Structures are given as C-alpha cells and as structure tokens.
Amino acid sequence: MRRSLIVAGLVTAMVSLACRENQPPQRVEGPPTNAPADVSHGEAPIGTAAAPAPIDPAAPPRSTSRVHHLRVAIKHAKIPIAEGVTYDAWTFDGRVPGPVLRVTQGDTVDFTLVNEAPMPHSLDFHAAEIAPSRAYVNLMPHDSLHYRFVARVPGAFMYHCGTAPVALHIANGMYGAIIVDPRQGRPAAKEFVFVQSEFYTKTLRDSTRTIDWEKLLGLAPDYVVFNGREAEYAHHPIQVRVGEPLRLYVVNAGPNRFSAFHVVGAIFDRVYIDGSLAHPLEGVQTVTVPVGGGAIFEAHLVEAGTYPFVSHAFADATKGAVGMFRAQ
Ligand SMILES: [Cu+2]
Structure with missing residues (x-):
C-alpha cells in the first residue's frame, strides 16, 4: 500500500515537472524604471497650468446664510476618471465627487434628496447628528426625502451613500465633502x-469601465x-x-x-x-x-x-x- 502511494507520488511529480517544462517561461513584470516627471515625487507627468483642471479644487466661499436649503439629486452617469478612461458611475448631482457643501457651525441644513436613478440609494452626512433609521433610509427611484439638522461640530466631513453594500455604492462614486466652518471663522487663507x-475597474464591451468586486x-x-x-x-x-x-x-x-x-x-x-x-x-x-x-x-x-x-x-x-x- 505504502509502496504504491510512493510510486503514485513519483509519477505525479514527474508529470507535473514535464508539464511545467512544456510551458513558456512566465513573464515577471518588474517595476517601471522611467520616471513620469523630472521632479522629486514626480509620480505622474506634470501638465501646464494653462488649462484648468476638470474639477476646480478651490473651496466654495463661506455663506452668511443661517439656514441652507440644499438639494442633491442622485443620478447614474458616465464620468472620466483618467485620460481616455470612462467609468459607469453612480453619482450625487452627476459628478464624482459630489458637490462640496459648506455651512457654518450652528447653521441649519434644510436638506432634500431626490433619487433620479433606477435603483435605491441614500445619503449619510457625517456632519449630522441624527437617527440613521429616519434620515439615511433607502430612497426608491423617483422618490425624495426631506429633513433638517443643525451642523453643531466644525470640520471637514464626508457624506456618502449608505445603501448596502456600502463599499459598492462608494466605490461607484457616491461621496463628497461638507465643510462646517467654526462660528468665529478661520484666519484668511487660500x-x-x-x-x-x-x-476598482473592469472593462465592458463598449470599453467603459465598471466595478470589479x-x-x-x-x-x-x-x-x-x-x-x-x-x-x-x-x-x-x-x-x-x-x-x-x-x-x-x-x-x-x-x-x-x-x-x-x-x-x-x-x-x-x-x-x-x-x-x-x-x-x-x-x-x-x-x-x-x-x-x-x-x-x-x-x-x-x-x-x-x-x-x-x-x-x-x-x-x-x-x-x-x-x-x-x-x-x-
Ligand atoms: Cu447608493
């Protein structure tokens, strides 16, 4: 019994060795050696500043209003994520990230969420203190939701879709930033x-990208x-x-x-x-x-x-x- 097991093992080893010898050698990809840009930490080619960036990085100005009527629409949209790369995204207001929202500590946010997408979504404000079971509920297509909260704590907060699986909804583009300024403001700065x-992408037949779970x-x-x-x-x-x-x-x-x-x-x-x-x-x-x-x-x-x-x-x-x- 033991001898036949040893023989079987030897045969298996020889067959696998023979198969391996018949395979072409695997190509091992090394790291790239040409730097994209001739500057320290130049991880990407540096363009000219003449053309404005697709998404303006400038923070929106502070508002003097104490009540902010904010309306966000959920839309599915194809958006560019790199040169020549289009992603089939789920978005807030048709853009990724969603719009930058800005309020001041103590202000009331009077918020309306509208779902113009063909599936349930939601929105979770990290700047709010509120019952998720009331405010962050799944919104059906063509439905809308309205609630208010007071932005009590200053900071730079995330908002995002909270519909499960949340990783999928965020990876597909459903997030943004809300700034809450301290009531006394911050010193002037740019x-x-x-x-x-x-x-995380894979390519569809029409060459747009979609999620790779x-x-x-x-x-x-x-x-x-x-x-x-x-x-x-x-x-x-x-x-x-x-x-x-x-x-x-x-x-x-x-x-x-x-x-x-x-x-x-x-x-x-x-x-x-x-x-x-x-x-x-x-x-x-x-x-x-x-x-x-x-x-x-x-x-x-x-x-x-x-x-x-x-x-x-x-x-x-x-x-x-x-x-x-x-x-x-
Ligand atoms: Cu969602």
Missing part, C-alpha cells in the same frame, strides 16, 4: 478641497485619486503664491485605503483632525486621514517651485493620488 477615493474585496484599486481623476492636479498644477497661507480640506472617501497626506517640501503649520479646534497638531510632516474621515491642513510654501502633494502610501501615489502646487 483654500482647497481634496477628496481621496479609489476606483473581486478587486474591491482584495483592496487592489486600479486608481487612487484626488477629486475623482487620476493625477488630476499633476496634469493641471494648482497655482499658489510663495508664502501665502494655504488651507487644505482633505476628506478620504475610500472605500478602503487610508490616506497618508503629505506635501513634499513643506511641513504643516497646523493640522486639525476632522476639523476639531481643540488640539491642532503643529509642525507635522504626514497625517493619516482614515477612510470616512477628514482633516484640515494649514501650510505655506517657502520659495518658488513645484511642490507635489501625495498619499505617502506610495502604491496609491503611483495609482494617481498625486498632485502639484506651483508656487510663484
């Missing part, structure tokens, strides 16, 4: 909003992006002035990858986790923005030049989580 997120569960995105497009602000560098105070509202929509937010060539003067005024970090290089979280970064650039900003988790920067400030 302000930008960056929403980090991931796309296996890639999502395996945490292997094709693209990691700021404001919905691969290396958008490397292709369209953001103009700033030397020495002027910058304020960056960074929200990480995920659905999976933590952001290690860093500006190359700068040290953050202050970082407000989520936006809390109580204990800002001072003199820090890189700060984690967790999935579903936000932070407010204040910095200045000391001399003229190009300053990349990245997720310092560098596989993600390679996949598109990179942009450039051009200081003049």
